[in-house]
Amino acid sequence: MLPHGANYQEVARRFRWQVPRHYNIGVDVADRQRADGLALIYLDEQHREQRFSFGDIRHLSNRFANVLRAHGLSRGDRIGILLPQTPETAVAHVAAWKTGLISVPLFTLFGEDALEFRLANSGARAIVTDETGLAKLQAIRSRLPDLRSIFAVPGGGAIDFHAELGRAKDEFNAIDTVADDPAIIIYTSGTTGNPKGALHAHRVLLGHLPGVEMPHQFFPAPGDLFWTPADWAWIGGLFDVLMPAWHHGVPVLAYRARKFDPDEAFQLMARYRVRNAFMPPTALKLMRQLGETRRPGIEPRSIGSGGETLGGELLDWGRAVFGVTINEFYGQTECNLVVGNNAPLFAVRAGSMGRAIPGHELAILDDDGRPLSAGENGNIAVRRGDPVMFLEYWRNPAATREKFAGDYLITGDVGRQDEDGYFWFQGRTDDVITSAGYRIGPGEIEDCLMKHPAVALAAAVGVPDPVRTEVVKAFVVLKPGRERGEALAREIQGFVKTRLAAHEYPRLVEFVDALPMTTTGKIIRRELRQRR
Secondary structure, eight states: OOOOOSSHHHHHHHOOOOOOSBOOHHIIIIITSOTTSEEEEEEOTTOOEEEEEHHHHHHHHHHHHHHHHHTTOOTTOEEEEEOOSSHHHHHHHHHHHHTTOEEEEOOTTOOHHHHHHHHHHHTOSEEEEEHHHHHHHHHHGGGOTTOOEEEEESOTTSEEHHHHHHHSOSOOOOOOOBTTSEEEEEEOOOSSSSOOEEEEETTHHHHHHHHHHTTTTSSOOTTOOEEOOSOTTSHHHIIIIIHHHHHTTOOEEEEOOSSOOHHHHHHHHHHTTOOEEEOOHHHHHHHHTTOSOOOTTOOOSEEEEESSOOOHHHHHHHHHHHSSOOEEEEEETTEEEEEEOOTTTSOOOTTOOBEEOTTOOEEEEOTTSOBOOTTOOEEEEEETTOTTBOOEETTOHHHHHHTEETTEEEEEEEEEEOTTSOEEEEEESSOOEEETTEEEOHHHHHHHHTTSTTEEEEEEEEEEETTTEEEEEEEEEEOTTOOOOHHHHHHHHHHHHHHSOTTTSOSEEEEOSOOOBOTTSOBOHHHHHHHO
16 A cells, blocks of 8 residues: 655655565455455446345355356466346356466457457457357357357357356365466457556555555545446556455445446435546546536545546546546556556646656657667657566467567557656657547457458558547458449448447448558558548
8 A cells, every 4th residue: 555645756656566475366355354344336238226245256156266266267277257236246257266267358349250369369268248249159159169168148049148146165275376377368459450468466455555556646545436337458547446446355246237327426426435447548527527516425535546647627526526536547457457647646737647656657759779868759668577567468478578678568559757757748650540448459450350241452541530639540452343322431430330339439430442551561551540
């Protein structure tokens, strides 16, 4: 836990990492906690409520760990988890870690192509899902030879998750993992091709803690309760909220919402007296559209946000509506929560990502890996040896090597650090599209577009949008004999939407005769972005 201090410099100076040699996330967040402490408040789509203690999470995860072992899964095997914010999601992750498995979170809105790649690439031997996910899996099951066990909630033609738990014992001796043992694969956006699986060790939770504690006003404090609309399939939902909260014995509110509703978000925060929230920028922008009036019962102690800069107007709105300064933070799937703000500790400067979270060492480097002076734009980089840093890209040693330059991980983002130590994001060195808080890689979208029978060539870029920051725009070259038109554009949009995810489909489609290319055949996306 970050120590309280008179100023940022003192807190940073006093900070020391506490990463034991032997460590298991599942044991930490469930078995180590007080059994009667409240762990989870779950609301389903009909707003029916269930409450789970840490003792419940311990016993349920032990039962599922025994189920996994009975089905032949052993240390190092991968298990996909294709579920929204539900108790089963958390239980499956905790059980996987206790068993020494590697969990693979999967977004429920992924289409068949997106799921097939991630499951095949990870070599997942099992998966936990629901009726919606089961329908998608049935269409691709024959192409997933490694996948042996499908657990479903409810069963519906697969292994019944709850029936299996009902027959299992609630005592389990967790595998004795060390902090550097692999625990989870979180897939990044595919920027120049297919997504890459960032393999993280058990220590990744401990590495996240300072980046949660500082932006959330020295989290935890008595009475804290955490909530986020961010899906637990993303690192932001799972390791910015759920697991750090449980590490500290703090309850989490989980709500299974198919679509974010800003008015409903206010109601939830008031009804459950949410004290801490991680709100993606798009969610805040949608909530701002409802006005600037302070609502009864909205009394958060801290609100964090990350993914893009908020700007002065949104920060002012947050102070007026929530009564607190929204603290921005920065990171990425491979190395998360390394920069952030803490309003009581130092002044928040609108547009800045904040300062280095204590424990993390950052630098701005030129293209040759040399440190730059204050105020100069360069590559944002993080020094090796950081507990929050990933181990490697799964089955992709070449990409792993390219991610590092000497002693530093290169984030792929461009920024500067001012003389006071604040970091300022300038842009991306790759072509990642930031839409509604999601980082979307064009490579996977383009690969999907190329599967449409009418498409000869395709490119995807981000174009500005007032609410989503950016939306995906596709430039499409048609095959001979195919006619341009709105009907075909809608057909192509639907084709991508059902195969990848709703946030990845191109909201704009422009038919062109040719794409700008380099001499080596690479698409020059910056030229396409300039066309708007």
